[in-house]
Amino acid sequence: MVDDQVSFPTLKNRIDLADMLQHRSVRFGAEVGVWKGGYSEVLLQRTGVEVLYCIDAWDGTGMSQEFNGAAIMEEALVRLRTYGDRVQVMRGKSVDMAGHIRDGRLDFVYIDADHSFEGCTADVKAYVHKLRSGGVLCGHDYCNRRGKGVKRAVDELFGIRVKHTEERCPSWWVIIP
Numbered sequence: 001m002v003d004d005q006v007s008f009p010t011l012k013n014r015i016d017l018a019d020m021l022q023h024r025s026v027r028f029g030a031e032v033g034v035w036k037g038g039y040s041e042v043l044l045q046r047t048g049v050e051v052l053y054c055i056d057a058w059d060g061t062g063m064s065q066e067f068n069g070a071a072i073m074e075e076a077l078v079r080l081r082t083y084g085d086r087v088q089v090m091r092g093k094s095v096d097m098a099g100h101i102r103d104g105r106l107d108f109v110y111i112d113a114d115h116s117f118e119g120c121t122a123d124v125k126a127y128v129h130k131l132r133s134g135g136v137l138c139g140h141d142y143c144n145r146r147g148k149g150v151k152r153a154v155d156e157l158f159g160i161r162v163k164h165t166e167e168r169c170p171s172w173w174v175i176i177p
Contacts, residue, residue: 011163014039014171017138018046024136026107030055032094032123032139033113037076039140043110044083053106054080055090055097056113098126106130110171111139117149124157131176138173145169 011017021029021043030053031040040054054076060067073091080087090097094113109127114120120139128137141150142164154162154172164170 011165011171013165013167014140015042015046017165017171017173018042020173021049021108021136022047024107026136027051028106029053029108030101030106030110030127030130032056032097032109032111032127034058034076035112036072037079039110039112040076040087041079041083044080044086049107050086051088052083052086053088053090053097053101055092055094057093058091095122095126098130101130103129104132106135107132108136108138111137112141115141115148115150117153120150120153121157124153128176133177135176136173137176138171140169140171142170142172143168 011020026047027050029043029049031043032055034040034054034056037054040052043049043052056073058069058073060069077089090100109131111120111123111127113123124137131137139150139154141148142154144151158174161174162172163174164172
C-alpha cells in the first residue's frame with residue numbers, strides 16, 4: 001500500500017489539500033470552524049463529498065475584534081445553501097458537536113476553530129476518533145504566530161507524521177492509521 005503522505009510530498013496550499021482529499025474518494029467529512037463558509041465551499045466544489053458537517057459556534061470565542069456571530073453565520077448559510085443536503089450545519093461548541101457524529105464515520109476532518117494550544121488539542125482529541133482508518137485529519141494555521149498554539153498542539157500529538165502546505169499560513173494533515 002502506498003503511503004499517501006509520501007505520494008503527496010508537497011501541497012502548495014489548501015486548494016491542493018482539497019484536491020488530495022478528492023483523490024482519496026471522500027464521502028463524509030467535517031470542517032470544524034466554518035466562519036463565513038469559504039473553505040467549506042472549496043471542499044464541496046473540489047471533492048465528491050456526499051455530506052460535509054459544517055461545525056461552528058459562531059459566538060466569537062477567541063476573537064479579538066468586535067464580532068457579530070449572527071451575521072457571520074448567515075453569510076455562511078447563504079454561501080452553502082446551494083449545496084442542499086450535502087451540507088449539514090451543526091451550531092455549537094466544537095468538542096460538544098463531535099459527540100453527535102458516530103466514531104469511524106468520517107473520511108476527513110479539517111480543523112480551523114480555536115487556535116489556542118488547549119483548544120486545538122481538544123478539537124484534535126475530540127475528532128480523531130470520528131475518522132475511519134486511513135482518514136485524513138487536517139487543519140489550518142500551522143504556524144508560530146503570537147497567541148496561536150496550533151503548530152505546538154499538532155506537533156506534540158503527531159510529531160514527524162505531520163505534513164503541511166507551503167503557504168504563508170499553512171494547512172497541516174496526518175493520515176490516521
